[in-house]
Amino acid sequence: MSIGKINKRILDGIRENSEDDKVLENFLIEIILEEANHPGAWWWKETYKKKVDKYLKEWEGFDEN
Amino acid sequence: MRIERVVLRNYRQFQKIMVSFHKRPDTDLNYIIGTNGTGKTNLLNALNWCLYGDEPHLSKDSQRLPLLNLRVVERTDIGQEREVAVEVWAKTFQGKPITFCRKSKFRKQDEREITHLGNVFEVMYEDDRGNTIIVTDDAAGMWVERFVPKSIREFFFFDGERLDNYFKEATRQNIRHAVFQISQLDLLENRVERKLQDIIDEITREAGRMSPKIKEARAKLKQDQGSFKELETRVGECLKQIEIAKNMINDYNDKLIDVPDVEDLENKKSSLEFEFNNTRELLLKKENEKNKILLEYGTILMLWDAIKKANEIIIEKRQNQEIPPPINKSYIDELLQNDICSVCGRQLDDDSRKQVQKLLSEVEHSSESNNRFVQMEYPLSEYIKMVTEYEDKVSMITRDISIHNKRLTSIENDKNQIDKQMAGYDKELIRNWYQERAKYENLRDENQQLFGRLELMLKNARDELEKSQKDLDNEIKKDKKVKHLYKKISFCERALKVAGTTRDKMMQETRDRIEAETKKYFFKLVWKKETFSNIIISDDYGISLIHTMGYDCLGSVSAGERELLALSFTLALHHASGFDAPIFIDTPVARISDVNRENFAKVLCEVSTLKQTVLFFTPDEYSFAISRYLDGRASGRYQLKLSEDERVAILEEL
Numbered sequence: 001m002s003i004g005k006i007n008k009r010i011l012d013g014i015r016e017n018s019e020d021d022k023v024l025e026n027f028l029i030e031i032i033l034e035e036a037n038h039p040g041a042w043w044w045k046e047t048y049k050k051k052v053d054k055y056l057k058e059w060e061g062f063d064e065n
Numbered sequence: 066m067r068i069e070r071v072v073l074r075n076y077r078q079f080q081k082i083m084v085s086f087h088k089r090p091d092t093d094l095n096y097i098i099g100t101n102g103t104g105k106t107n108l109l110n111a112l113n114w115c116l117y118g119d120e121p122h123l124s125k126d127s128q129r130l131p132l133l134n135l136r137v138v139e140r141t142d143i144g145q146e147r148e149v150a151v152e153v154w155a156k157t158f159q160g161k162p163i164t165f166c167r168k169s170k171f172r173k174q175d176e177r178e179i180t181h182l183g184n185v186f187e188v189m190y191e192d193d194r195g196n197t198i199i200v201t202d203d204a205a206g207m208w209v210e211r212f213v214p215k216s217i218r219e220f221f222f223f224d225g226e227r228l229d230n231y232f233k234e235a236t237r238q239n240i241r242h243a244v245f246q247i248s249q250l251d252l253l254e255n256r257v258e259r260k261l262q263d264i265i266d267e268i269t270r271e272a273g274r275m276s277p278k279i280k281e282a283r284a285k286l287k288q289d290q291g292s293f294k295e296l297e298t299r300v301g302e303c304l305k306q307i308e309i310a311k312n313m314i315n316d317y318n319d320k321l322i323d324v325p326d327v328e329d330l331e332n333k334k335s336s337l338e339f340e341f342n343n344t345r346e347l348l349l350k351k352e353n354e355k356n357k358i359l360l361e362y363g364t365i366l367m368l369w370d371a372i373k374k375a376n377e378i379i380i381e382k383r384q385n386q387e388i389p390p391p392i393n394k395s396y397i398d399e400l401l402q403n404d405i406c407s408v409c410g411r412q413l414d415d416d417s418r419k420q421v422q423k424l425l426s427e428v429e430h431s432s433e434s435n436n437r438f439v440q441m442e443y444p445l446s447e448y449i450k451m452v453t454e455y456e457d458k459v460s461m462i463t464r465d466i467s468i469h470n471k472r473l474t475s476i477e478n479d480k481n482q483i484d485k486q487m488a489g490y491d492k493e494l495i496r497n498w499y500q501e502r503a504k505y506e507n508l509r510d511e512n513q514q515l516f517g518r519l520e521l522m523l524k525n526a527r528d529e530l531e532k533s534q535k536d537l538d539n540e541i542k543k544d545k546k547v548k549h550l551y552k553k554i555s556f557c558e559r560a561l562k563v564a565g566t567t568r569d570k571m572m573q574e575t576r577d578r579i580e581a582e583t584k585k586y587f588f589k590l591v592w593k594k595e596t597f598s599n600i601i602i603s604d605d606y607g608i609s610l611i612h613t614m615g616y617d618c619l620g621s622v623s624a625g626e627r628e629l630l631a632l633s634f635t636l637a638l639h640h641a642s643g644f645d646a647p648i649f650i651d652t653p654v655a656r657i658s659d660v661n662r663e664n665f666a667k668v669l670c671e672v673s674t675l676k677q678t679v680l681f682f683t684p685d686e687y688s689f690a691i692s693r694y695l696d697g698r699a700s701g702r703y704q705l706k707l708s709e710d711e712r713v714a715i716l717e718e719l
Contacts, residue, residue, distance in 0.1 A: 013567035
């Protein structure tokens, strides 16, 4: 499913409220898209954890800078 | 999304029908005309049945009939199975086809009994690669939720007969829920946020198992964060209340410029009336007193001239010494009886006796009249005294009566003055304004006091929170593994905060936009331009339509105006929340008078330029006032009729 299926204002709001924290912004947009693509998926916890680990690595670097 | 066509097979009046909703570049308006019983409302029910599996607009007559078409039932042999199917062919906003299809199987058991064998609901769509995918059950249901969520369908498929009650029926909670659904904010709150919180809880438990001290410090931090957040919310709410109160006070001040304080005037008038009644009572009392005195002194006053004359005579007689000192008759009687002079002791001779007897006779005559004068003298003096008293009393009472009369006149004048001041004003409305202003003044004062207290509490809570954070940081630094877990928690918490802030801001923005859009549509479309001044939508989606006189008039406007507001609100809801779906209205002008039908027809034409609009009219409803606008404007026109045996509906394109 393309990004167009999410209300654009949600994506804009996430960008605005992330306050230039690109890692956080991308993480949130990715899990929002995941929710739109696979609503009610039973495997959500694994997906979320993987995404947290993936983005945390970038975030740690970002944070340290 | 747009509904391209609806296909019905064996559903109620419809044996086999396909309704295609045509579109033109300038309009997307289709209408269907049909007398009662031909199946207009059941077309709306068919849509609901296909998408949600129920028929919310089913009439009592239809409730008694089977879902399976009656002609089909008659022509089915016992033991044979038949299928009811409704298909909704739609296009996504990306222009890709999607079909919703519900089928229900029946078996004819005997001439009277039809057994329902089961339902199938499936959705057929095209994926990003162009493959056709068919999903059923829950997965299919999820596609419906993306199309028009069941909880908010009433905003898309509605009945004109019930539209009048739109704001009564659509509770604020429903509207809020609808906004959440339409804006996809539920995706943030109920899915992303909830799941992030689950992840945070799980990692926290894991970290807590590794270091109990951290668990403790974190619990303390959580508690302090909770207290701080709660206080922050209270401060925010308090400031908001102060702001609202100030704005409202300003509004009422503007309204009350040069407007008399009717409550104060009415209180004054009421006091004056109370005083008037008391004074009148006192006046009556004094008048009664005066009458009583007049009655009491009446006889004396009538004889006043005689009394005066008699008194003058007595005075004169006294002055002339005509009233002698009284001679003691018994003494003379005793002298004659003893025959001895009590002065010289000599016996009385004949001459002396004769003289004494003569004197006795004279004394008898003169004493009688003198005695009478003497007897009269005292009562006469009393009467004279009474008349003097009477004059004093009457003079005092007359003065009091005059004072009371003057006061009554003065009160009457003051009351008239007050009436003049209040003349021409709507007292009830002004009283209400004054009361409301006083209410907001109280609210402002109370919240200003509360704000002072809360600020101090907030400062203390902030200090406590900073201390807890430091304690936790110190504990975390001690263990590298735990430090990594807390980094994860921090990341998720930060993400959760961003999601929550986005949701809150969007909710507020959406409300503001819905309010602005509702106003825009309503004031553009309403035919009485000078009657209404504003539309206010509160945070909990309570809707107020403000009359130019300043009061909420939603409860007293005409059915047409209320329907227009409902339509404006629905359009705003669709537009402001970024969700697009068609509007189907059954009997849109049933509750609207002839004069406003024309206006409403114009409104519906306007609406159809913005979104797909499908209307179901009865022939009576589709009067000249409507047809003169819609005939040329509609992109598709249909007529519904019943077959001769009244078992099957026939659809004809006009």
